[in-house]
Amino acid sequence: MNKGKVIVIGGGLAGLMATMKIAEKQVPVDIISLVPVKRSHSVCAQGGINAALDTKGDNDTIYDHFDDTVYGGDFLANQTPVKGMVEAAPGLIYAMDRMGVMFSRTAEGLLDLRLFGGVKNRRTAFAGATTGQQLLYACDEQVRRLEVAGYVNKYEGWEMIDLIIDDNGVCRGCVAQNLATMEIKSFIGDAVIIATGGAGMIFGKSTNSVINTGSAASIVYQNGVPFSNAEFIQIHPTGMLGTDKTRLMSESARGDGGRIWTYKDGKPWYFLEEKYPAYGNLVPRDIAARAIYDVCVIQGLGIDGKNQVYLDLSHLPADYLNKRLGGIMEIYENFYGDDPRKVPMKIFPAVHYFMGGIHVDWNHMTNIPGLFAAGECDYMYHGANRLGANSLLSALYSGTVAGPAALKYIKGLGKLAEETSKSLGDAVVKKQLEIHNKLTKMSGKENPYKLHEEMGELMTKNVAIVRYNKALAETDVKLQEFQERWNKINIVDSNAYSNQTVMFARQLKNMMELARVITLGALNRNESRGSHYKPDFPKRDDEKFLKTTMAQWTPNGPKFSWEEVDISHIKPRERNYSVDKKVDKEASK
Amino acid sequence: MVNPQFIHLKVKRRSNPTAAPYWEEFKVPYQPNMNVVSVLMEIRKNPINAKGEKVDPVVWECNCLEEVCGACTMLINGVPRQSCSALTDKLLEQYGENNVITLEPLTKFPVIRDLMIDRQLMFDNLKKVKAWVPVDGSWAIGRGPRLADKVHQWAYPISRCMTCGCCMEACPNVNSKSKFIGPAAVAQVRLFNAHPIGAMHKDMRLEQLVKKGGIQECGNAQNCKRVCPKNINLTAHLAAMNRQTNGYGFRQFLMGDK
Numbered sequence: 044m045n046k047g048k049v050i051v052i053g054g055g056l057a058g059l060m061a062t063m064k065i066a067e068k069q070v071p072v073d074i075i076s077l078v079p080v081k082r083s084h085s086v087c088a089q090g091g092i093n094a095a096l097d098t099k100g101d102n103d104t105i106y107d108h109f110d111d112t113v114y115g116g117d118f119l120a121n122q123t124p125v126k127g128m129v130e131a132a133p134g135l136i137y138a139m140d141r142m143g144v145m146f147s148r149t150a151e152g153l154l155d156l157r158l159f160g161g162v163k164n165r166r167t168a169f170a171g172a173t174t175g176q177q178l179l180y181a182c183d184e185q186v187r188r189l190e191v192a193g194y195v196n197k198y199e200g201w202e203m204i205d206l207i208i209d210d211n212g213v214c215r216g217c218v219a220q221n222l223a224t225m226e227i228k229s230f231i232g233d234a235v236i237i238a239t240g241g242a243g244m245i246f247g248k249s250t251n252s253v254i255n256t257g258s259a260a261s262i263v264y265q266n267g268v269p270f271s272n273a274e275f276i277q278i279h280p281t282g283m284l285g286t287d288k289t290r291l292m293s294e295s296a297r298g299d300g301g302r303i304w305t306y307k308d309g310k311p312w313y314f315l316e317e318k319y320p321a322y323g324n325l326v327p328r329d330i331a332a333r334a335i336y337d338v339c340v341i342q343g344l345g346i347d348g349k350n351q352v353y354l355d356l357s358h359l360p361a362d363y364l365n366k367r368l369g370g371i372m373e374i375y376e377n378f379y380g381d382d383p384r385k386v387p388m389k390i391f392p393a394v395h396y397f398m399g400g401i402h403v404d405w406n407h408m409t410n411i412p413g414l415f416a417a418g419e420c421d422y423m424y425h426g427a428n429r430l431g432a433n434s435l436l437s438a439l440y441s442g443t444v445a446g447p448a449a450l451k452y453i454k455g456l457g458k459l460a461e462e463t464s465k466s467l468g469d470a471v472v473k474k475q476l477e478i479h480n481k482l483t484k485m486s487g488k489e490n491p492y493k494l495h496e497e498m499g500e501l502m503t504k505n506v507a508i509v510r511y512n513k514a515l516a517e518t519d520v521k522l523q524e525f526q527e528r529w530n531k532i533n534i535v536d537s538n539a540y541s542n543q544t545v546m547f548a549r550q551l552k553n554m555m556e557l558a559r560v561i562t563l564g565a566l567n568r569n570e571s572r573g574s575h576y577k578p579d580f581p582k583r584d585d586e587k588f589l590k591t592t593m594a595q596w597t598p599n600g601p602k603f604s605w606e607e608v609d610i611s612h613i614k615p616r617e618r619n620y621s622v623d624k625k626v627d628k629e630a631s632k
Numbered sequence: 633m634v635n636p637q638f639i640h641l642k643v644k645r646r647s648n649p650t651a652a653p654y655w656e657e658f659k660v661p662y663q664p665n666m667n668v669v670s671v672l673m674e675i676r677k678n679p680i681n682a683k684g685e686k687v688d689p690v691v692w693e694c695n696c697l698e699e700v701c702g703a704c705t706m707l708i709n710g711v712p713r714q715s716c717s718a719l720t721d722k723l724l725e726q727y728g729e730n731n732v733i734t735l736e737p738l739t740k741f742p743v744i745r746d747l748m749i750d751r752q753l754m755f756d757n758l759k760k761v762k763a764w765v766p767v768d769g770s771w772a773i774g775r776g777p778r779l780a781d782k783v784h785q786w787a788y789p790i791s792r793c794m795t796c797g798c799c800m801e802a803c804p805n806v807n808s809k810s811k812f813i814g815p816a817a818v819a820q821v822r823l824f825n826a827h828p829i830g831a832m833h834k835d836m837r838l839e840q841l842v843k844k845g846g847i848q849e850c851g852n853a854q855n856c857k858r859v860c861p862k863n864i865n866l867t868a869h870l871a872a873m874n875r876q877t878n879g880y881g882f883r884q885f886l887m888g889d890k
Contacts, residue, residue: 061769064770067769078695079692079752079755079795081795084695084696084701086696087696087701131772137774137776138771141765141767141776142770143764143824143827143830145788145823147782147788148778148779151778152779152781153778171788173700173792181765184764187755187758187764188762191759223748253694255718285669286696287667287669287670288697288698370700374699378667378698378720413796472746492676492677496677523782535689536689536691537688538647538648538688538745539746540647540648540745541691541745541748543689544676
């Protein structure tokens with residue numbers, strides 16, 4: 044019996060977990076991935092994954108995890124899905140453990156837990172400082188096993204460039220292009236799961252990998268799916284500026300005892316500890332990032348007069364650091380030459396994570412039947428700010444929701460796509476071939492890589508850590524100019540084989556669409572909430588803005604509407620990390 | 633401190649898998665704190681070779697730029713390594729300020745274009761040795777097995793293998809005439825055989841290691857360990873697997889299977 048087929052776009056944690064859930068039920072999956080799935084961006088996650096395992100004598104509970112996540116996200120996350128995630132977390136981590144993830148251990152061989160930002164209890168399971176890599180590899184191995192068993196076909200080195208949507212508005216697959224041969228091919232399927240991660244490349248330099256352009260999510264948006272809460276971009280407080288990217292220095296460095304400081308009046312000033320005595324160096328990321336920005340840019344107290352402060356581990360024993368943080372010690376040493384065991388590291392905030400994304404229902408289906416989204420590219424679990432070590436959790440968890448939801452959806456289908464949609468796919472292939480042929484002939488004067496650099500600089504300057512309406516409005520005008528200039532790009536590569544410039548030009552166009560959604564979303568939101576900070580509107584305004592932003596694509600730019608947030612479990616209260624968080628369990632029942 | 637005017641590159645290029653290779657030189661204005669990836673990024677912004685001719689930009693693979701994904705591996709001055717962590721200042725310090733940095737694709741894998749290669753072979757080898765823990769399923773059925781911290785300490789480094797191909801490139805026994813699966817896949821067998829659930833199925837992996845292309849093809853040149861970017865003690869793992877396969881052979885003999 045034909046059971047149908049699911050197409051998963053993206054082979055990071057969310058995509059592989061969804062694949063596992065589907066292939067385990069003997070339904071075939073095609074995975075389309077830009078890179079061999081083992082090289083997906085999930086490898087970059089360092090510090091750990093949260094679950095209230097309560098194995099460290101801290102009396103941690105699932106409710107604490109729930110409340111920390113909702114409070115940390117400044118009450119913008121829909122609470123029921125978050126509740127589902129934190130409840131599933133312990134079981135999920137134990138399943139990953141069975142799959143062989145090399146989690147760090149206690150003396151009795153159980154999973155060790157470390158402390159993370161915005162949290163008072165040890166709740167973060169970790170594998171040294173390469174947790175994302177270890178989790179991704181375990182998923183990669185399980186999916187390889189299912190591949191050998193015949194349930195998974197991998198298309199690595201392919202990029203999704205369009206969706207196949209039938210006359211009834213139902214998703215019947217996608218069209219992808221091979222990065223080597225440039226072949227354009229249709230993939231007919233009964234459900235498509237988009238799991239393509241964040242879009243840090245819109246900001247030029249970020250902690251993201253170069254494939255994180257958001258191009259696939261933008262295609263989904265341009266096909267009529269709302270893009271939600273795009274204005275909420277996490278700025279990680281501790282990045283290291285390089286000529287090619289901003290590298291991440293994990294929050295676990297502070298979780299394991301690292302301290303942030305700079306000089307004031309000739310003496311070390313531990314400004315986070317002073318300003319936020321309750322949480323100290325472990326305040327959530329938006330708060331730490333703004334404090335560092337304030338010290339450097341506003342007060343001019345950066346180290347050596349530059350935009351940088353110290354992240355100091357040098358007071359901790361070297362063998363402790365090697366064991367728990369070896370992976371990041373190595374990155375700093377290899378890329379910056381200094382030994383963080385001996386001297387403090389120099390860091391500055393960097394664009395890191397997209398809390399917002401493709402709008403989905405609680406089963407991760409979009410408003411297009413058969414089209415799902417999971418992982419960083421969805422908008423579901425983090426509200427206005429994501430807590431550290433919740434991203435690996437949401438990536439895996441959303442895969443465990445989207446996969447089975449796609450299966451359930453397929454079962455309810457009358458006819459499978461294979462029988463109905465072949466000619467539909469051919470038509471989309473033809474359309475995309477024409478676009479490709481046009482692209483390859485573009486011979487204007489704009490270099491797409493330079494244009495991208497310019498856009499990244501503009502976005503980083505005006506739409507990142509601190510936002511002013513005037514600058515946001517100007518940015519949107521500029522972005523439209525960039526869209527005009529895109530029409531004059533030059534595909535500097537004349538080779539018809541493995542032409543990366545053509546693929547990048549496509550991505551750049553899609554990035555520009557999302558850049559406008561981010562910028563206008565920020566312009567519209569006249570309040571400060573989580574990562575979104577406007578000095579002219581310094582307070583959270585629940586009355587007007589306790590709402591999910593929904594951007595709908597139109598040829599003339601995004602059209603905005605707002606949706607109510609599910610606050611059915613925890614009543615919104617003021618978010619203040621200078622004092623201990625009060626959990627009012629009674630009031631929230 | 634080096635401070636040349638240009639970073640001088642010599643790149644071994646090829647326009648497609650069947651085209652003939654050729655060398656092309658580039659001079660990129662020097663900036664401090666560059667790496668090979670950022671030099672290549674400069675070339676695509678301004679694809680002009682050292683002779684001043686407009687050329688197609690150099691094609692290469694990269695992704696994380698933090699030396700954890702393994703994508704950007706190439707031969708840099710003849711040494712297999714990641715181009716993201718190849719800092720130009722360090723290269724010029726090591727080889728001299730006037731050094732022409734040579735970039736070539738790895739030679740043990742098919743070239744796609746320029747410096748971009750196809751390492752599918754390595755993923756296929758992971759299939760061959762069944763490099764996974766055969767769990768019953770991904771469902772939540774409670775806590776996993778305990779693992780001694782001592783085991784974690786030597787096994788965790790193996791699990792950091794990025795399948796980058798440096799060890800395959802450096803190994804003289806990985807070549808067109810041999811079927812040797814290479815050091816990376818052999819080390820993965822040790823990793824999965826150490827896991828309490830994986831150990832229940834260790835014979836299915838050892839069976840693969842005694843087949844053609846298995847561990848007996850290791851010639852103990854020890855190059856793998858020297859080039860591994862993650863400092864995985866590959867020679868020790870190869871030796872350990874040699875012992876495990878010997879034990880496996882002996883058990884098979886006693887059971888009369890062979």
